Amino acid sequence: MDNFSFQNPTKLIFGEGQIAKIANEIPKDKKVLVIYGGGSIKRNGVYEQISAALEGHQWSEFSGIEPNPSFHTALKAVEQIKAEGVEYLLAVGGGSVADATKFIAAAACFDGDPWSILSEGARIRAALPLAVVLTLPATGSESNPNGVMTNYETQEKLAFYGRQLFPKFAVLDPTLTYSLPAKQVANGIVDAYVHTVEQYLTYPVGADLQDRFAEGILRTLVDNGPKALSEPKNYTVRANVMLSATMALNGLIGSGVPQDWATHFIGHELTALHGLDHGQTLAVILPAVMAEKREQKHEKLLQYAKEVWNISSGTESDRIDRAIDETRAFFESLGIATRLSDYGVTEQDIPAMIAALSEHKMTALGEHGDITPEVSAAILKRCL
Amino acid sequence: MDNFSFQNPTKLIFGEGQIAKIANEIPKDKKVLVIYGGGSIKRNGVYEQISAALEGHQWSEFSGIEPNPSFHTALKAVEQIKAEGVEYLLAVGGGSVADATKFIAAAACFDGDPWSILSEGARIRAALPLAVVLTLPATGSESNPNGVMTNYETQEKLAFYGRQLFPKFAVLDPTLTYSLPAKQVANGIVDAYVHTVEQYLTYPVGADLQDRFAEGILRTLVDNGPKALSEPKNYTVRANVMLSATMALNGLIGSGVPQDWATHFIGHELTALHGLDHGQTLAVILPAVMAEKREQKHEKLLQYAKEVWNISSGTESDRIDRAIDETRAFFESLGIATRLSDYGVTEQDIPAMIAALSEHKMTALGEHGDITPEVSAAILKRCL
Numbered sequence: 140m141d142n143f144s145f146q147n148p149t150k151l152i153f154g155e156g157q158i159a160k161i162a163n164e165i166p167k168d169k170k171v172l173v174i175y176g177g178g179s180i181k182r183n184g185v186y187e188q189i190s191a192a193l194e195g196h197q198w199s200e201f202s203g204i205e206p207n208p209s210f211h212t213a214l215k216a217v218e219q220i221k222a223e224g225v226e227y228l229l230a231v232g233g234g235s236v237a238d239a240t241k242f243i244a245a246a247a248c249f250d251g252d253p254w255s256i257l258s259e260g261a262r263i264r265a266a267l268p269l270a271v272v273l274t275l276p277a278t279g280s281e282s283n284p285n286g287v288m289t290n291y292e293t294q295e296k297l298a299f300y301g302r303q304l305f306p307k308f309a310v311l312d313p314t315l316t317y318s319l320p321a322k323q324v325a326n327g328i329v330d331a332y333v334h335t336v337e338q339y340l341t342y343p344v345g346a347d348l349q350d351r352f353a354e355g356i357l358r359t360l361v362d363n364g365p366k367a368l369s370e371p372k373n374y375t376v377r378a379n380v381m382l383s384a385t386m387a388l389n390g391l392i393g394s395g396v397p398q399d400w401a402t403h404f405i406g407h408e409l410t411a412l413h414g415l416d417h418g419q420t421l422a423v424i425l426p427a428v429m430a431e432k433r434e435q436k437h438e439k440l441l442q443y444a445k446e447v448w449n450i451s452s453g454t455e456s457d458r459i460d461r462a463i464d465e466t467r468a469f470f471e472s473l474g475i476a477t478r479l480s481d482y483g484v485t486e487q488d489i490p491a492m493i494a495a496l497s498e499h500k501m502t503a504l505g506e507h508g509d510i511t512p513e514v515s516a517a518i519l520k521r522c523l
Numbered sequence: 524m525d526n527f528s529f530q531n532p533t534k535l536i537f538g539e540g541q542i543a544k545i546a547n548e549i550p551k552d553k554k555v556l557v558i559y560g561g562g563s564i565k566r567n568g569v570y571e572q573i574s575a576a577l578e579g580h581q582w583s584e585f586s587g588i589e590p591n592p593s594f595h596t597a598l599k600a601v602e603q604i605k606a607e608g609v610e611y612l613l614a615v616g617g618g619s620v621a622d623a624t625k626f627i628a629a630a631a632c633f634d635g636d637p638w639s640i641l642s643e644g645a646r647i648r649a650a651l652p653l654a655v656v657l658t659l660p661a662t663g664s665e666s667n668p669n670g671v672m673t674n675y676e677t678q679e680k681l682a683f684y685g686r687q688l689f690p691k692f693a694v695l696d697p698t699l700t701y702s703l704p705a706k707q708v709a710n711g712i713v714d715a716y717v718h719t720v721e722q723y724l725t726y727p728v729g730a731d732l733q734d735r736f737a738e739g740i741l742r743t744l745v746d747n748g749p750k751a752l753s754e755p756k757n758y759t760v761r762a763n764v765m766l767s768a769t770m771a772l773n774g775l776i777g778s779g780v781p782q783d784w785a786t787h788f789i790g791h792e793l794t795a796l797h798g799l800d801h802g803q804t805l806a807v808i809l810p811a812v813m814a815e816k817r818e819q820k821h822e823k824l825l826q827y828a829k830e831v832w833n834i835s836s837g838t839e840s841d842r843i844d845r846a847i848d849e850t851r852a853f854f855e856s857l858g859i860a861t862r863l864s865d866y867g868v869t870e871q872d873i874p875a876m877i878a879a880l881s882e883h884k885m886t887a888l889g890e891h892g893d894i895t896p897e898v899s900a901a902i903l904k905r906c907l
Binding site: 142354355379 | 528541544736738762
């Protein structure tokens, strides 16, 4: 097990009806800005629950956060915050709204041009307190200090981080996810699954507990994922998916272990150049990463086969093949196609994606840093 | 899954050599009091590491915390704190030292007689900041806000809690446990195992993820426990045990699920009246609780048999028998006897223990509150 530091101060407030609890969590004397996306919260009753919970607080709202949240939209929220003297931010939505709210929280307190937070990784020294009411389980942003913003003028999608950006609390009410489109639910499940695999499927370092926890998240998603689609109002199923997505990227399972984020990074180029949903890119690329790196990941692939898919007979090679097949079949069972050809992407499109990876300095991916552009090209070929 | 709130702000700083990190975690301008027990830290080099790490800080020390920490000893530490103007407490030791340090932190800021914190559960409104350097994995106290203190004058052992009592950080260095006596290591493993079982082995509420995490801790302890004794300097083994003990009682696996603390509560009387180690009492009582409550715990016992002990064939009754036998054999494999007769306790001693349970209002234990004194007596009979 590698040395690590782990800390996650976000309070999880989990269960049906828990939005009402925010009244006790946000100090009464703080001016609140409620930040949300396209307005679905006005159709599904969430907005009314928030309004009721904030009764007695002074609050205003900012809407229009995009699915890939825009740097320039965030700046407009910062203007409103300064004009109104806002002191506390409440994100209501999925990972995009949470990410944007974190950036707004930092930008509102930033001395200088907030663009430098993204462009140069300028250090975030202060941020407004923020919290999240989660409506889409997927990214884990509701209990981590990270985010990604897009500058649509320069076509850049850039990550940021600051330990002041942990949400103070996250309300996780599984019933808020009942009305989500099936495709969003499926994409979220794939995202959580792949986050977990990326912190697990590398090489063994004797981190038994982290491995058991990662396998526990994967098994929970396998057991509950398809039911989340076929029984959209099954509370228990939605609860298990929601908690799994949060635990998949709150820092716990990645503590003290090697990580391999190649699937996410290659996937970003597929989204940028061909418009696939983030979850779709992961479902396409992960099985190919497993196949391409089966030598280096041999031991962990066997462990994954046994612990997640209960595959323990047959030759080692056969067991690994079956584990990869099961992974692909799981994604397909959620209605997500796993081949580039399903999305109209062909072999001719690969060089442009490899060029983009190189341009973004993604030339040494994986737990060994040996996923060069050539290897990424081989991975993409396996995705056809 | 039941509704829950979960928050654990303690920073875990894990790995060999991490004591040096405390220099960055404790503000340089704070006067520190290092609190420890009987002085083993002076023999095993830990004291020197602490001294080196606190170079540049103003600090003093308070030693003599007992294995079952004394309320009156804690008051002496409070006097020292007030006399010296101490502002930060650093516990160096196991659960007893951590518990005592939490009580001291609260008592030093308490308006009124600190005894009321224990006797009446008076609310803790403020506490000195505290941190823990853990030398014995067992209780989980290093990352939770709870403690137990003993008043040796009145012969009372009383619990306390305060959300201000979460350690700011906990240093978990597995090498610090190399020199522990085997018996303490074994008791600690049993304590962590039973903490986990008590948050798991009740009835199903569809909390798949919490169940997988609990099973993950149990499997990790089963896989690593005996090796922790036979290979005391196996870093990976000690690391897995240490992290498991912390995760067993940091609030996570108990979130949203029913709990049954009967084993701990009955065990307390066995310690009080017959002087068994805490871990020994748990090893004796848990198998009997499983056997006595096998009807109510039927489904979870079958799940426990399958997921922890890989028992999935045979009649249901047979599988449960085997799971209980495996549990007992695991404790015995750690060198801990699991029968009252092994400790010279006989059937004639049971009534006094039952009277003590009643006196301490432990008359409705278990997840259903149906472990009455009569049922506790039946459990103790099974322990003979």
